Every structure is written in C-alpha cells, then in structure tokens.
Amino acid sequence: MKSPTRNAGETRERILAAARIWFSRDNYQNVGIRDIAADAGVDAALVNRYFGSKEKLFAKVLEGGFLLEEHLTGDLCDFGAYMVARIMADAEPQPDREFDALRVLLRAAGSQLTAPIVAERFHAEFVQPLAARLRGPDAELRAALAASYIIGLATMRHALLSPFLPHTSLDQVAARTGSAIQACIDS
Helix, strand or coil: CCCCCCCHHHHHHHHHHHHHHHHHHCCHHHCCHHHHHHHHCCCHHHHHHHHCCHHHHHHHHHCCCCCCHHHCCCCCCCHHHHHHHHHHHCCCCCCCCCCCHHHHHHHHCCCCCCHHHHHHHHHHHHHHHHHHHCCCCCHHHHHHHHHHHHHHHHHHHHHCCCCCHHHCCHHHHHHHHHHHHHHHHHC
C-alpha cells in the first residue's frame, strides 16, 4: 500500500494559514510552532523545515498584509476620503478565523524582535508605494504621516473599539480625518 503523497505547496499554505490566524489572535511570544503545526496538521519540525524559524515564518505571514497598490488606482485627489471610507466600512475582523494585519502590527509594536519586521514590511508595502505616487518635496515623510493617520483611525475603529466612531457619520470622520490625510498627500 502506498503512503499518501504530500503536496509541498499545499502543506506550506496550510502552515501559513494557521500561522496567520495564530499571529492575529496572540502576541508573537505566546504563539508556539507546535500550535501552528497542530492547526496545519503537520509536525513542528516540518514548519521549521519550510520556513527556517519562527521569526522567518512571522515575516512570511506579513507579506502582502499591508499592500496599498490596489488602493492607488487613478488620481490621489480623494485618497484621504477613500481611506477613511474603507476603514469605517470594514467589518470587524475575526482574528480567530482570518488574518488581521492591524492586530499583528499592534501586537508586534511592543516587541524588540518583531517591531522591526513589521515596520520594514509596512514601509515596503504601504509607505513606499504611496511616496512613489506623491509629487513635490518630502514625499516619503508625507506618505509616512498619512499612514500615521490611517493607522491611528484604524486602531481606534477596529482595535480599541472607540465608542464614538460607530455612531459618527462617515461624512464627519471624512471631513476631519480624511482632510488631514489628504493634506499630507497634497502638500
């Protein structure tokens, strides 16, 4: 009787899917390779074989988590209002069932090990593509400032669950925060 063959690509994807959920719902320090392996249905040694280390797996999990490219179509004249509308309309993430890049970012920020990994990925996937589209001086600084507003609003809306934001009209939030983001884009 032949033993079942394993598809390396599918196994790798199962490991990544399990890791995305684990890192979305808990701090890096609290997530174990054995936990990820169990949810992926593989031996813990296989996780290390595919990714090399927990740190490298964490970095791989973040790839694509902060991609801004899909939001940079066309003119940026309404970018601030568009991003505010996206943040306010996004459904509450379900970290037990899906990847939540914002929660991973917030949890990683306090760790000397993971903060640089998240900062590098966020900069590469969000700040740099935005800066590349901006005209005028200090494009990277302006992109970073716009990102700060976006992360702040997303944190208040989805992580801190601000009691004010769900009851505030999109127009009010867009008028205040959207215009601040747009000022970074336009200046």
